Amino acid sequence: MATDWYMYLLYFLIFPGFIFSLLVGLLAVWIDRKVTARIQWRVGPPLLQPVYDLVKLIGKEVLLPVGAQPLVFLFAPLVGLAGAVLAAFLLGSVNFLQSSFVGDLIVLVYLLFLPSLAIIIGGSASGNPISAIGSSREMKLILAYELPLALAVITVIINAGFTLNLNNIVAGPGAASVSGFLALLVTLICVQAKLAVVPFDIPEAETEIMEGPLVEYSGLPLAIFKTMEALLLYILPLYVITLFLGGLGEGWWMLLGVLKYVLLLVIIILIKNTNPRLRIDQAVNFFWTKVTALALIAAGLAALGEIYGVSWL
Amino acid sequence: MSKSPEKKVIPFGPYHPVLEEGELFELTVRGEVVEEIYWKTGYNHRSIETIAETKTYDQICFLVERICGICSHSHPYGFVRAVEDLAEVEIPERAVYIRTIVAELERLHSHLLWMGLAGHFIGYNTVFMWGWKYREPVLDILEEVTGNRQHYATLKIGGVRRDLEESKYEKILDMLDDVEEKCRMLLEAVPEDPVLKSRLQGVGVLTEQEARDWGTLGPTARGSGYDIDVRRDHPHAAYDWVDWDVCVEESGDVYAKTMVRLRENMESIKIIRQCIDQMVPGPIENEVREIPPGEGIGTYGAPRGETFHYVASDGTNSPIRHKVRAPSFNNVPSFEASCIGEEIADVLLTLAAVDPCYSCTERSLKLTPTSSDERLLTPRQLLEASRNKTKELIDQC
Numbered sequence: 224m225a226t227d228w229y230m231y232l233l234y235f236l237i238f239p240g241f242i243f244s245l246l247v248g249l250l251a252v253w254i255d256r257k258v259t260a261r262i263q264w265r266v267g268p269p270l271l272q273p274v275y276d277l278v279k280l281i282g283k284e285v286l287l288p289v290g291a292q293p294l295v296f297l298f299a300p301l302v303g304l305a306g307a308v309l310a311a312f313l314l315g316s317v318n319f320l321q322s323s324f325v326g327d328l329i330v331l332v333y334l335l336f337l338p339s340l341a342i343i344i345g346g347s348a349s350g351n352p353i354s355a356i357g358s359s360r361e362m363k364l365i366l367a368y369e370l371p372l373a374l375a376v377i378t379v380i381i382n383a384g385f386t387l388n389l390n391n392i393v394a395g396p397g398a399a400s401v402s403g404f405l406a407l408l409v410t411l412i413c414v415q416a417k418l419a420v421v422p423f424d425i426p427e428a429e430t431e432i433m434e435g436p437l438v439e440y441s442g443l444p445l446a447i448f449k450t451m452e453a454l455l456l457y458i459l460p461l462y463v464i465t466l467f468l469g470g471l472g473e474g475w476w477m478l479l480g481v482l483k484y485v486l487l488l489v490i491i492i493l494i495k496n497t498n499p500r501l502r503i504d505q506a507v508n509f510f511w512t513k514v515t516a517l518a519l520i521a522a523g524l525a526a527l528g529e530i531y532g533v534s535w536l
Numbered sequence: 537m538s539k540s541p542e543k544k545v546i547p548f549g550p551y552h553p554v555l556e557e558g559e560l561f562e563l564t565v566r567g568e569v570v571e572e573i574y575w576k577t578g579y580n581h582r583s584i585e586t587i588a589e590t591k592t593y594d595q596i597c598f599l600v601e602r603i604c605g606i607c608s609h610s611h612p613y614g615f616v617r618a619v620e621d622l623a624e625v626e627i628p629e630r631a632v633y634i635r636t637i638v639a640e641l642e643r644l645h646s647h648l649l650w651m652g653l654a655g656h657f658i659g660y661n662t663v664f665m666w667g668w669k670y671r672e673p674v675l676d677i678l679e680e681v682t683g684n685r686q687h688y689a690t691l692k693i694g695g696v697r698r699d700l701e702e703s704k705y706e707k708i709l710d711m712l713d714d715v716e717e718k719c720r721m722l723l724e725a726v727p728e729d730p731v732l733k734s735r736l737q738g739v740g741v742l743t744e745q746e747a748r749d750w751g752t753l754g755p756t757a758r759g760s761g762y763d764i765d766v767r768r769d770h771p772h773a774a775y776d777w778v779d780w781d782v783c784v785e786e787s788g789d790v791y792a793k794t795m796v797r798l799r800e801n802m803e804s805i806k807i808i809r810q811c812i813d814q815m816v817p818g819p820i821e822n823e824v825r826e827i828p829p830g831e832g833i834g835t836y837g838a839p840r841g842e843t844f845h846y847v848a849s850d851g852t853n854s855p856i857r858h859k860v861r862a863p864s865f866n867n868v869p870s871f872e873a874s875c876i877g878e879e880i881a882d883v884l885l886t887l888a889a890v891d892p893c894y895s896c897t898e899r900s901l902k903l904t905p906t907s908s909d910e911r912l913l914t915p916r917q918l919l920e921a922s923r924n925k926t927k928e929l930i931d932q933c
Contacts, residue, residue, distance in 0.1 A: 263665035430554045430657045500659030
């Protein structure tokens with residue numbers, strides 16, 4: 224691995240960092256829109272539509288609402304984007320460059336929290352009652368899904384032999400045990416909420432509160448939020464692959480990795496298109512009872528397997 | 537706006553993605569729970585009644601068709617019934633059957649359209665698109681019967697404008713089979729979807745007493761166990777010549793209103809089949825030469841409830857008074873009973889569940905000053921004020 228500082232900069236900005244993940248993210252957005260359209264008997268947009276949308280947004284005027292806190296309002300999207308790009312870089316270096324450091328799993332979990340945080344901050348700073356409702360819903364949703372998500376990560380850590388190093392986790396058993404599989408299920412459900420898509424698009428519910436926290440955003444800040452969401456569509460399936468499905472692989476195995484990615488993406492899109500939106504209390508209830516119970520069982524089984532040395536648990 | 541920290545006023549409208557038309561709902565919420573609802577219409581007044589008084593009876597059929605894009609058979613039906621009541625005209629049997637066929641096709645397409653929209657409002661866009669795709673063949677049948685997909689222009693005083701050729705019966709029945717299959721699929725799929733049920737059951741409950749008190753009509757009333765249907769209670773068209781049931785559900789929530797509409801779809805198909813079977817040959821209209829002086833009323837069971845038209849004539853070729861009451865006029869105020877104590881997410885669904893049609897409801901708005909120092913201007917005074925202002929501006933230049 225190169226040691227020069229400008230190489231690091233290239234890694235961060237181009238591959239596997241910002242530019243590369245943005246391109247994949249935009250492609251994922253297109254796949255999402257196209258598959259959704261086909262399910263709904265529509266034609267769907269052309270390949271470059273997400274790019275056109277982004278370029279159009281960047282060219283639009285930036286409006287500052289009267290009641291907003293301008294500094295926080297404008298910095299929130301940047302915080303979210305920074306978190307998403309760093310997470311993409313971290314996951315990219317593990318999967319493409321096999322470079323990793325001790326504790327990067329913890330860093331990753333924190334970085335994945337930043338986009339949601341940015342949406343809450345931005346929504347609260349805009350001074351719009353509808354944004355405030357969206358922000359409070361996002362907060363409740365985070366409180367709902369973060370616990371099972373963390374429990375699933377703990378399960379993975381135990382299964383991989385108490386390691387916090389992503390490279391070791393890729394080499395670990397992943398979902399190839401009962402506890403691993405349960406943790407995979409839990410993570411998939413939480414990913415749906417983290418992406419804020421149906422049935423958990425409660426904070427942005429466009430037919431209720433019109434994109435909630437984003438309602439006052441326009442122009443470049445909105446484009447940054449949309450970029451962040453595109454990046455998340457790349458990061459979160461990759462996160463699942465890294466933790467549970469043995470990574471993207473090297474050389475020709477990478478093709479299989481791409482297949483895994485597309486499959487996960489299509490699962491997310493299918494869930495999105497075959498469910499109505501839940502109410503926030505129903506969502507919190509669902510996560511705190513069923514999903515957390517499942518995650519606890521997974522963690523418990525993993526611990527038992529570790530204590531008694533049973534590998535299939 | 538309230539200054540209390542826990543209470544917020546959330547405005548929905550005049551422009552909001554969940555409401556296709558211009559109207560305002562202000563929800564006073566504590567957290568997400570709605571404590572008060574204030575609603576205001578009047579953004580889309582079109583002076584239909586006044587225009588009607590300047591048109592001839594034949595022209596009004598086309599005018600009232602444009603009150604609503606979805607109930608574009610209901611309003612002309614109410615109107616021609618009012619005029620026929622006034623002029624005491626007998627309608628040939630064949631024309632009655634054709635009118636009923638178009639009416640029930642309209643109910644089918646309206647209910648399927650609502651089904652799709654309801655899906656959209658709860659974020660289930662697949663249902664939205666599928667519902668509207670299933671609605672397409674209904675519009676095709678309407679085109680086959682009347683020549684138009686919307687605004688059928690099929691009614692005239694004394695009969696219908698266009699005959700339904702016998703060679704088309706078979707084709708229409710075939711297309712109806714296709715629609716029936718889709719409607720049955722929807723009717724069976726909704727009660728089996730647990731997520732959908734969790735989202736619709738127990739939401740926006742309107743008890744039977746409330747439904748009576750607020751004078752609700754149509755599926756809104758029938759979903760609350762209030763057994764009322766103008767098609768059965770005041771028989772018109774061919775409704776007492778065919779066999780059909782009034783669909784009533786007891787629970788009063790959005791789910792009940794959905795089920796009423798889905799079941800009514802099946803009844804509509806049944807009615808259309810019987811009408812085509814029983815159709816007799818004969819004339820399609822009795823020519824009406826004169827409209828005598830007098831008054832007439834016409835009611836009609838539109839997809840959303842009872843449509844009411846009143847016509848007063850002085851013997852000339854246009855009415856001296858034409859009053860329209862759309863069913864949403866009765867249904868919309870029931871929000872004050874059904875929306876309190878619900879969450880925001882559910883309130884919007886409850887608003888949508890009565891299938892409101894705001895611009896059809898709006899007739900006129902009369903303002904009265906709330907205090908003595910408030911100034912109200914008549915249109916003439918407003919015009920005068922605007923001319924003076926323009927003159928002032930020109931003088932300044």
